[in-house]
Amino acid sequence: xxxxxxxxxxxxxxxxxxxxxxxxxxxxxxxxxxxxxxxxxxxxxxxxxxxxxxxxxxxxxxxxxxxxxxxxxxxxxxxxxxxxxxxxxxxxxxxxxxxxxxxxxxxxxxxxxxxxxxxxxxxxxxxxxxxxxxxxxxxxxxxxxxxxxxxxxxxxxxxxxxxxxxxxxxxxxxxxxxxxxxxxxxxxxxxxxxxxxxxxxxxxxxxxxxxxxxxxxxxxxxxxxxxxxxxxxxxxxxxxxxxxxxxxxxxxxxxxxxxxxxxxx
Amino acid sequence: xxxxxxxxxxxxxxxxxxxxxxxxxxxxxxxxxxxxxxxxxxxxxxxxxxxxxxxxxxxxxxxxxxxxxxxxxxxxxxxxxxxxxxxxxxxxxxxxxxxxxxxxxxxxxxxxxxxxxxxxxxxxxxxxxxxxxxxxxxxxxxxxxxxxxxxxxxxxxxxxxxxxxxxxxxxxxxxxxxxxxxxxxxxxxxxxxxxxxxxxxxxxxxxxxxxxxxxxxxxxxxxxxxxxxxxxxxxxxxxxxxxxxxxxxxxxxxxxxxxxxxxxxxxxxxxxxxxxxxxxxxx
Numbered sequence: 010x011x012x013x014x015x016x017x018x019x020x021x022x023x024x025x026x027x028x029x030x031x032x033x034x035x036x037x038x039x040x041x042x043x044x045x046x047x048x049x050x051x052x053x054x055x056x057x058x059x060x061x062x063x064x065x066x067x068x069x070x071x072x073x074x075x076x077x078x079x080x081x082x083x084x085x086x087x088x089x090x091x092x093x094x095x096x097x098x099x100x101x102x103x104x105x106x107x108x109x110x111x112x113x114x115x116x117x118x119x120x121x122x123x124x125x126x127x128x129x130x131x132x133x134x135x136x137x138x139x140x141x142x143x144x145x146x147x148x149x150x151x152x153x154x155x156x157x158x159x160x161x162x163x164x165x166x167x168x169x170x171x172x173x174x175x176x177x178x179x180x181x182x183x184x185x186x187x188x189x190x191x192x193x194x195x196x197x198x199x200x201x202x203x204x205x206x207x208x209x210x211x212x213x214x215x216x217x218x219x220x221x222x223x224x225x226x227x228x229x230x231x232x233x234x235x236x237x238x239x240x241x242x243x244x245x246x247x248x249x250x251x252x253x254x255x256x257x258x259x260x261x262x263x264x265x266x267x268x269x270x271x272x273x274x
Numbered sequence: 275x276x277x278x279x280x281x282x283x284x285x286x287x288x289x290x291x292x293x294x295x296x297x298x299x300x301x302x303x304x305x306x307x308x309x310x311x312x313x314x315x316x317x318x319x320x321x322x323x324x325x326x327x328x329x330x331x332x333x334x335x336x337x338x339x340x341x342x343x344x345x346x347x348x349x350x351x352x353x354x355x356x357x358x359x360x361x362x363x364x365x366x367x368x369x370x371x372x373x374x375x376x377x378x379x380x381x382x383x384x385x386x387x388x389x390x391x392x393x394x395x396x397x398x399x400x401x402x403x404x405x406x407x408x409x410x411x412x413x414x415x416x417x418x419x420x421x422x423x424x425x426x427x428x429x430x431x432x433x434x435x436x437x438x439x440x441x442x443x444x445x446x447x448x449x450x451x452x453x454x455x456x457x458x459x460x461x462x463x464x465x466x467x468x469x470x471x472x473x474x475x476x477x478x479x480x481x482x483x484x485x486x487x488x489x490x491x492x493x494x495x496x497x498x499x500x501x502x503x504x505x506x507x508x509x510x511x512x513x514x515x516x517x518x519x520x521x522x523x524x525x526x527x528x529x530x531x532x533x534x535x536x537x538x539x540x541x542x543x544x545x546x547x548x549x550x551x552x553x554x555x556x557x
Contacts, residue, residue: 059335214329
């Protein structure tokens with residue numbers, strides 16, 4: 010319990026430092042906010058075109074797909090705002106040997122490196138996601154019930170855990186092959202596909218996006234939970250799979266860390 | 275490092291001799307570039323895999339067109355279009371903007387300024403030499419594209435083939451110059467890459483990268499015909515899959531090369547002005 014309190018306090022300090030650093034570059038802050046809004050428009054454009062041609066695609070109507078896009082926007086904010094920046098920095102630390110400074114501190118290294126950098130302007134994305142949800146449910150004429158919201162939030166937590174675990178695996182790879190900064194771009198580009206409901210994909214892409222890079226778990230299932238379309242068994246199986254994945258990622262990180270030899274500086 | 279006695283400043287070479295020297299150095303620069311690509315082949319492949327959006331969009335339009343064509347596009351036409359987008363994009367894209375803005379910011383540019391060749395020419399050689407390797411990687415995509423788009427491919431018109439080749443060269447130059455232009459902004463501001471990201475967002479819509487321009491609302495198409503983005507991607511692809519006739523393609527080619535000249539001049543101008551403010555911190 011004391012441990013938990015200690016880490017919560019540590020987390021608050023880390024966030025405060027990141028926020029202060031980000032606020033120093035005010036023009037950049039505004040430009041970044043604008044970029045976030047623009048990308049939201051770019052995300053929505055193909056959806057508008059597709060549903061301008063057809064009423065439903067692969068069993069999804071326009072407002073239902075908007076719920077998926079809402080989840081995508083929300084997770085994108087988490088990924089770009091809280092997960093990627095810190096973990097991109099780790100790759101640099103491993104290459105330069107400055108990871109030593111994290112390892113020497115009296116706290117869990119994975120925790121420290123994962124919370125080192127947060128980009129607060131992605132809050133814009135969060136508001137965008139909420140707006141998209143509101144519009145979609147107003148259009149559906151049906152608001153999610155409390156249980157469905159609860160399931161949705163559980164899935165949000167799970168999705169964050171999965172995204173984070175994926176990133177930890179990518180970062181762990183940097184202990185072996187050092188130059189992985191472009192793996193992070195690959196990761197980001199694959200994540201872009203998560204704005205579409207999984208049922209649109211067929212064949213090989215469907216398998217890849219369900220089992221290898223599970224965008225179904227990230228956005229489609231949470232959306233189905235909010236829409237009241239997900240049955241309990243699938244939900245539990247998904248939760249179990251996600252947690253198992255996180256445990257594996259943690260183990261891989263420990264193994265990788267054991268390989269770190271400090272490149273010196 | 276101690277400051278060495280400055281050698282007598284060489285007479286400024288004339289423009290002609292400078293170009294002659296560059297022409298002599300160019301083959302060597304290309305060879306170096308090719309071996310660099312081969313040396314970092316794993317990284318190179320990961321970069322190629324990053325361009326997967328056309329495949330995702332193809333999957334989506336396939337699902338949409340399953341119950342009847344959309345405008346002029348049936349499933350095969352969508353396959354041809356998006357594989358064409360993938361091929362043209364991989365063939366013509368480069369990473370000059372990241373390289374340039376990083377070199378300006380961390381000062382590695384100073385070393386390149388000392389070389390007896392214009393840094394932008396050297397940059398062009400470096401990026402040009404990745405093209406053969408890219409062509410090799412995309413060849414399977416091109417084969418599938420030829421198969422699925424054969425009926426309307428280039429409208430079986432040799433003149434359109436020539437236009438396509440010219441448009442590919444134009445697209446490469448246009449992308450390269452626009453990247454040099456925005457990379458050079460790093461001389462003046464911190465957020466040059468941020469501006470480039472905004473540019474990419476607009477590009478995604480108006481170039482035909484996400485959605486064929488034909489499928490977009492009328493006003494977007496009108497804007498796309500005037501903006502430079504279509505000439506970087508959509509125009510060569512439309513020519514390739516036979517969406518454009520001779521007359522339209524020629525008009526577009528003229529506009530494209532006009533933009534090439536415009537962006538080329540603008541890029542060189544920003545570069546020159548920026549270079550005067552460059553104070554080479556670090557390196």
